[in-house]
Amino acid sequence: MSLTDQPSTTPGFSRRQAWGLFWLLAAALVAWLIFAVWPDWLNAALVSKKAFVSAVLNGITLGGLYFLVASGFTLVFGLMRNVNLAHGSLYLLGAYIGYEVVSRTESWLLGVAAGFVALAVIGLVMQVAVFRRLEGDDLRQALVAIGISIVAADLMLAVWTGATYQIGIPEWLDGAVTLPVITAVRSNGSTVFLTYPFYRLVVLAAAVAIGIGLWLMLNRTRVGMMIRAGVDDRAMLSASGVNVHVLFAVVFAIGAGLAGFAGVVGGSALSVAPGEDVRYLLASLVVVIVGGMGSIPGAAIGALLIGLAEQLGLVYFPTYGIVLTFVIMVVVLAVRPQGIMGRPR
Amino acid sequence: MSAVAAAPARPNSAAAIAEAIGVPHALLALFLIVYPAIASDFFIAQIGAYSLIFGTLALSLMLLAGYGGMVSLAQMTVAGVAGYTIAILGLNNTGVHGFGWPFWVLVPFAVLVAAIASALIGWISVRTEGIYTIMITLAIATAFFYFCQQNYSLFNGHSGFAGLPSPESWGVSWRAPTPFYYMCLLVAALAYAAVLYASRSTFGLALQASRDNQRRMRALGFDVTAVKVAAYFFAGIIAGLGGVLLTWFNGRISPGTIGVGPAIDVLVIAVIGGIRHPIGPFVGAVVFVLLKTFAIDLVGAERFNTLIGLVFLAIVLFSPDGILGLWGKIKPHLAQGSLSPGR
Numbered sequence: 058m059s060l061t062d063q064p065s066t067t068p069g070f071s072r073r074q075a076w077g078l079f080w081l082l083a084a085a086l087v088a089w090l091i092f093a094v095w096p097d098w099l100n101a102a103l104v105s106k107k108a109f110v111s112a113v114l115n116g117i118t119l120g121g122l123y124f125l126v127a128s129g130f131t132l133v134f135g136l137m138r139n140v141n142l143a144h145g146s147l148y149l150l151g152a153y154i155g156y157e158v159v160s161r162t163e164s165w166l167l168g169v170a171a172g173f174v175a176l177a178v179i180g181l182v183m184q185v186a187v188f189r190r191l192e193g194d195d196l197r198q199a200l201v202a203i204g205i206s207i208v209a210a211d212l213m214l215a216v217w218t219g220a221t222y223q224i225g226i227p228e229w230l231d232g233a234v235t236l237p238v239i240t241a242v243r244s245n246g247s248t249v250f251l252t253y254p255f256y257r258l259v260v261l262a263a264a265v266a267i268g269i270g271l272w273l274m275l276n277r278t279r280v281g282m283m284i285r286a287g288v289d290d291r292a293m294l295s296a297s298g299v300n301v302h303v304l305f306a307v308v309f310a311i312g313a314g315l316a317g318f319a320g321v322v323g324g325s326a327l328s329v330a331p332g333e334d335v336r337y338l339l340a341s342l343v344v345v346i347v348g349g350m351g352s353i354p355g356a357a358i359g360a361l362l363i364g365l366a367e368q369l370g371l372v373y374f375p376t377y378g379i380v381l382t383f384v385i386m387v388v389v390l391a392v393r394p395q396g397i398m399g400r401p402r
Numbered sequence: 403m404s405a406v407a408a409a410p411a412r413p414n415s416a417a418a419i420a421e422a423i424g425v426p427h428a429l430l431a432l433f434l435i436v437y438p439a440i441a442s443d444f445f446i447a448q449i450g451a452y453s454l455i456f457g458t459l460a461l462s463l464m465l466l467a468g469y470g471g472m473v474s475l476a477q478m479t480v481a482g483v484a485g486y487t488i489a490i491l492g493l494n495n496t497g498v499h500g501f502g503w504p505f506w507v508l509v510p511f512a513v514l515v516a517a518i519a520s521a522l523i524g525w526i527s528v529r530t531e532g533i534y535t536i537m538i539t540l541a542i543a544t545a546f547f548y549f550c551q552q553n554y555s556l557f558n559g560h561s562g563f564a565g566l567p568s569p570e571s572w573g574v575s576w577r578a579p580t581p582f583y584y585m586c587l588l589v590a591a592l593a594y595a596a597v598l599y600a601s602r603s604t605f606g607l608a609l610q611a612s613r614d615n616q617r618r619m620r621a622l623g624f625d626v627t628a629v630k631v632a633a634y635f636f637a638g639i640i641a642g643l644g645g646v647l648l649t650w651f652n653g654r655i656s657p658g659t660i661g662v663g664p665a666i667d668v669l670v671i672a673v674i675g676g677i678r679h680p681i682g683p684f685v686g687a688v689v690f691v692l693l694k695t696f697a698i699d700l701v702g703a704e705r706f707n708t709l710i711g712l713v714f715l716a717i718v719l720f721s722p723d724g725i726l727g728l729w730g731k732i733k734p735h736l737a738q739g740s741l742s743p744g745r
């Protein structure tokens with residue numbers, strides 16, 4: 058995927074222009090698939106337009122949720138080489154805390170804030186009390202994280218039992234919106250538009266906002282500059298007078314806080330139950346393996362791919378859906394072991 | 403039991419070495435052979451056989467992690483592949499599949515399938531290095547668990563397969579506690595001896611050298627990837643045997659048997675015991691099984707995971723080489739203590 062212009066064998070067409078044309082055609086095809094009224098053969102081939110477009114939208118919004126979870130994971134890994142296998146537990150704990158706050162204060166926004174702040178504090182404590190002592194020993198860090206996740210899962214089971222919770226969504230976020238997408242034309246000529254839960258679009262918007270926020274933080278602020286420098290060369294950053302331990306603590310707090318935030322946001326869209334920690338840990342793992350370790354844009358691409366694969370798989374081959382996710386991971390590892398946006402080390 | 407950890411002995415003479423290695427092993431073997439005579443059925447099956455099975459599973463991880471530096475969380479997945487093969491191609495009373503292969507064909511085939519699966523997992527995960535292995539194998543283990551759970555046409559989904567018949571031959575029902583115990587003991591002892599032997603073979607040395615310095619091994623002309631994938635294959639044979647025994651022990655296999663919890667249990671067992679010597683996984687398995695069985699008296703049946711998690715954390719934080727490492731730290735003090743009164 059080199060973007061440098063190279064003299065191409067085809068006269069008048071550089072490699073870059075060819076790729077541009079390819080993406081333009083792909084975008085046109087997707088736009089046509091979404092906005093056009095489908096001919097019968099296509100409806101027959103892909104179940105129905107409603108199913109297809111819903112699956113794509115669900116995939117994109119689920120990808121947004123995965124991005125929220127995985128961005129914290131990839132941030133922590135990229136800077137500290139710390140594979141935080143307790144990340145799924147942080148997600149679930151955030152969701153439970155969010156549930157408690159929302160059901161007591163009736164304020165959803167307060168719940169989201171509580172999920173972020175509580176988990177950021179917990180992440181800070183984890184980094185300062187535990188992971189800092191094991192710095193440089195990434196295997197032991199991973200083992201400790203596994204130990205923490207075992208204990209955390211069991212204690213959460215003790216406190217919140219095995220019941221399934223649903224975090225209440227405020228009215229102004231609830232309901233469905235009608236999208237300008239025609240799913241079918243009735244025999245009397247009236248058109249049927251697709252309706253979609255408004256809250257899921259909010260999740261997507263939150264993911265995009267967090268993504269842009271992270272990008273701005275990493276690329277436009279002093280802290281972000283330090284983080285990027287730390288990813289490239291930690292020893293040199295430390296030597297140039299930056300207190301890397303404070304930086305690590307801040308990044309771990311942000312990463313854990315994002316997991317808690319995602320827990321509340323995700324727990325409102327889906328449900329909160331034991332076992333969700335494993336599910337989101339798997340999602341984070343696959344997203345960063347596919348997208349590239351430590352890369353925020355990589356996490357976005359990976360999350361989108363995995364979210365789409367999961368939802369399209371659910372519609373088109375329900376009992377083999379997970380295989381699609383798995384195949385994506387294996388293909389990426391075979392072709393680009395460092396991930397789509399990862400840099401070789 | 404952990405006296406075996408002290409195996410590296412004074413290089414005085416060949417006889418001394420043979421003695422130093424031989425005596426603890428011989429004593430251990432004697433104890434394990436007479437164990438059924440002195441224990442109740444519950445202790446034979448639920449403690450003895452169960453520990454040997456989990457020790458064998460953890461041994462396959464120890465082979466990869468200790469000698470190869472590859473911490474794989476997919477060993478339970480490999481065991482599950484063998485277990486599902488037994489259930490699908492053998493007999494089960496769930497009414498799905500069950501081709502009724504005789505078990506003397508079935509077991510070698512199931513172990514072979516497991517070993518091939520393990521080699522494939524290895525081939526996927528050795529493309530990256532170090533800490534990535536743990537992430538990729540955990541992702542594979544989790545994905546396989548979800549796949550078994552949602553797929554009904556092949557794996558019979560959430561309920562899995564039940565009513566797997568116990569093998570019978572020469573008029574012995576091998577699921578009765580004592581015969582089953584001896585079967586587990588035989589498999590565990592063979593696997594243990596094989597790993598011990600392999601660690602001193604050319605292959606084992608190449609594997610350990612690849613762990614220590616991959617680039618130098620490449621420069622010396624070794625195919626590091628092939629060595630590592632071969633290690634996964636051998637570990638797959640051991641894990642496959644463990645999986646077959648576990649499936650017979652439970653009489654059933656379902657996604658719950660191979661979920662993330664059990665996959666992590668195998669890691670916990672290996673780390674608690676110690677991954678520097680093949681005896682470690684068995685020590686860890688005994689501790690784990692005893693804790694699991696008697697946790698009711700300590701913390702109540704519900705909170706076993708908290709207990710084992712805390713034990714695991716304590717081991718990882720304070721004695722990275724597990725109980726064997728603890729023994730290695732304590733032993734010099736004991737030796738000092740026993741020597742000083744004499745002087």
